[in-house]
Amino acid sequence: MAIVSDANIQEAADRIWQAWETGQVIAPVRDRIGAGDVAAAYQVQEINTRRWEAQGRKISGRKIGLTAKSVQAQLGVDQPDYGILFADMEVQSGEEIAMGRVHQPKVEAEVAFVISAPLVGEHLTMTQLIASVGFALPAIEVVGSRVSNWDIRIADTVADNASSGLYVLGQSPRQLGDFDLRLCGMVMLRNNEPVSFGAGAACLGSPLNATLWLARTMAKAGRPLNPGDVVLSGALGPMVVAQPGDVFEARINRLGSVSVSFGMEPRS
Numbered sequence: 001m002a003i004v005s006d007a008n009i010q011e012a013a014d015r016i017w018q019a020w021e022t023g024q025v026i027a028p029v030r031d032r033i034g035a036g037d038v039a040a041a042y043q044v045q046e047i048n049t050r051r052w053e054a055q056g057r058k059i060s061g062r063k064i065g066l067t068a069k070s071v072q073a074q075l076g077v078d079q080p081d082y083g084i085l086f087a088d089m090e091v092q093s094g095e096e097i098a099m100g101r102v103h104q105p106k107v108e109a110e111v112a113f114v115i116s117a118p119l120v121g122e123h124l125t126m127t128q129l130i131a132s133v134g135f136a137l138p139a140i141e142v143v144g145s146r147v148s149n150w151d152i153r154i155a156d157t158v159a160d161n162a163s164s165g166l167y168v169l170g171q172s173p174r175q176l177g178d179f180d181l182r183l184c185g186m187v188m189l190r191n192n193e194p195v196s197f198g199a200g201a202a203c204l205g206s207p208l209n210a211t212l213w214l215a216r217t218m219a220k221a222g223r224p225l226n227p228g229d230v231v232l233s234g235a236l237g238p239m240v241v242a243q244p245g246d247v248f249e250a251r252i253n254r255l256g257s258v259s260v261s262f263g264m265e266p267r268s
Contacts, residue, residue, distance in 0.1 A: 002034065004032075004033050004034060004037055004040040008032040008033055008040075009032075009033060009040055009043050009044055009047070010047065011032050012029040012032045012033050012040075012044045012159055013044045013047040013048050013159070015029055015032075016029060016044065016048060016146055016159060016160055016161075017048050017051060019103070019146035020048075020146060023100065023103070025103060025104070025145075025146055025147065025148040025149075026146055026147060026148065027147070027148060028147050028151055028152065028153070028156045029044070029147075029155070029156055029159050029160075030153050030155045030156050033155050033159065034155060035153040035154070035155055035156075036076060036077075036153070036154060036155060037155055038077070038081070038154060038155065038158055040155065041154070041155040041156075041157075041158035041159040042158055042159075042221075044158075044159035045083070045084070045158060045159055045160075045161055045162075048161065049084050049161070052084075052086060057086045057087070057088060058086060058087045058088075059084055059085065059086060059087075059229075060085045060086055060087040060089070060090065060228075060229065060230055061085040061115075061225075061229040061230030061231055061232070062082050062083065062084060062085055062214055062218060062225065062229065062230075062231055062232070063082065063083045063084075063085055063141060063162055063164060063167070063231075063232040064080050064081070064082055064210045064211070064213070064214050064231070064232060064233055064234045065080060065081045065082070065083065065143075065157065065162045065163065065234065066079075066080045066081050066154075066157075066234075067080050067202075067203045067204050067210045067233070067234030067235060068202060068203075068234075068235065075152075075153060075154045075157075076153070076154065077154050079213070080204065080210060080213060080214075080234065081154070081157065081158050081162050082162055082214055082217060082218070083158075083161040083162025083163070083164040084161060084164070085164065085167060085230060085232070089164065089165070089166045089167055090166070090167060090168075090169065090230075091142075091166050091167065091168045091260060092168070093168055093169065093170055093171055093258045093259055093260065094259050094260070094261075095168070095260060095261075096260075096261045096262065096263050097142065097166065097260060097261070097262050097263065098262075098263050099242075099244050099262055099263055099264070099265050100265075101165075101166070102142050102143075102144035102165035102166060103144040103145055103146050103165070104144055104145050104149075104150060105142050105143070105144050105165060105241075105242040105262070106142070106143050106144070106239040106240060106241050106242060107140055107141070107142055107143075107188070107190075107239060107240050107241075107242050107248050107260075108140070108141050108143065108188075108196070108235040108236075108237070108238075108239040108240070109138070109139070109140055109186050109188045109196065109198070109235065109236050109237060109250035109252065109258075110139045110140070110141055110203075110207075110232050110233055110234060110235055110236060111136055111137075111138070111139065111181065111184070111200065111203070111207040111233050111236070111252065111255065112136065112137045112138070112139035112167075112169055112230055112231065112232050112233065113133045113134075113135075113136055113137075113207070113211055113230070113231045113233060114133070114134045114135055114136075114137065114173075114228070114229070114230055114231075115132055115133065115134065115225045115226065115227055115228065115229045115230075115231065116132060116133065116134030116135075116227055117131065117132040117227060118132070118224060118225070118226050118227065119132050119215040119218075119219065119224055119225040119226075120219055120224045121219055122216055122219050122220045123216070124212065124215050124216050124219065126208065126212055129208065129211060129212050129215055130176060130208070132215075132225075133176055133211075134227075135173040135174060135175055135176075136173070136174050136175075136176060136179075136181075136255060137169045137170045137171075137172065137173055137174075137255070137256075137258075138169075138170035138172065138250055138251075138252045138255045138256045138257055138258040139167060139168060139169050139170065139232055139250075139258060140167070140168040140188075140248060140250050140258050140259075140260050141165070141166075141167050141168075141232050141235070142165040142166040142167065142168070142242065142260070143163045143164065143165050143239065144163060144164070144165035144166075145157070145160060145163045146160050147160060167230070167232055168258055168259075168260045169230070169258065170255075170256045170257060170258035171256075171258075172255070172256030172257075174254070174255055174256070176208075178254065179253065179254035179255055180200070180254075181200045181206050181207050181208055182199070182200045182201045182205065182206045183199060183200060183201065184199060184200045184252055184253045184254060184255060185197075185198075185199050185252070185253045186198045186199060186200075186236040186237055186250065186251065186252045186253070187250075187251050188237065188240065188248060188249070188250045188251075189248065189249045189250075189251070190240060190246055190247070190248055191246060191247055192247075195240045196237040196238050196239070196240050197237050198235070198236035198237025198238070199236060199237075200236060202235070202236055202237060203233060203234040203235065203236060204234065207233035207234060207236075208233075210233045210234045211231050211233050214231060214233075236252070242262050243262070244262055244263065244264045244265045245261075245262065245263075245264050246261065246262045247259065247260075247261040247262075248260055248261070
């Protein structure tokens with residue numbers, strides 16, 4: 001794989017940054033960094049993460065993407081990806097989101113974990129992870145893409161902060177031993193009609209498997225998970241396009257429910 005120049009990485013970061021700032025979609029950035037160069041894509045993501053931190057945005061956690069094997073195969077990769085969550089991305093359950101707030105929004109249901117102890121070191125074990133999870137919550141992730149028509153490959157989505165948008169947390173915390181993370185069933189309703197089904201096993205076999213991958217990866221990247229961090233562990237079922245006026249509710253067996261709605265498009 002050809003080495004990507006610093007100038008091309010900076011150009012890709014600038015294009016994505018402008019899309020975030022203006023609300024306009026852009027052409028894919030893989031033409032600058034290569035369709036499969038994940039390392040270069042994370043460099044792009046890191047440039048914009050530092051920009052946001054310099055603006056005063058506070059990191060509140062991480063999100064894991066590409067946890068379904070079918071989606072990994074579609075993008076030609078064999079592992080998940082991650083993006084950074086910021087505190088201003090959090091939406092309260094039941095709240096309404098303005099349609100213009102997220103580029104090309106889609107919705108998916110997930111299990112969220114809240115970390116209670118530091119997760120440092122590249123050789124973390126599942127035992128250490130379980131001991132460091134404070135509690136779990138039902139969650140809805142509102143994903144969005146700055147790339148026009150979701151025309152993405154792995155480099156595009158990673159560079160674009162893993163196609164992050166917003167996240168919604170339920171308010172029914174559960175301890176890990178209170179429900180089966182692999183077998184917990186999920187149904188997501190749109191306007192009271194079921195539109196997505198799944199279970200914990202759809203997320204790399206278990207949401208904890210995905211979170212262990214994330215914890216190790218973030219420790220290696222120098223951004224380890226810390227107490228209070230939220231982890232969106234990956235979709236339990238297919239994502240659904242959000243339209244103006246839609247109301248979504250995700251129900252996860254023995255974990256609870258979470259909901260969010262989308263406002264109507266503003267009058268022209």
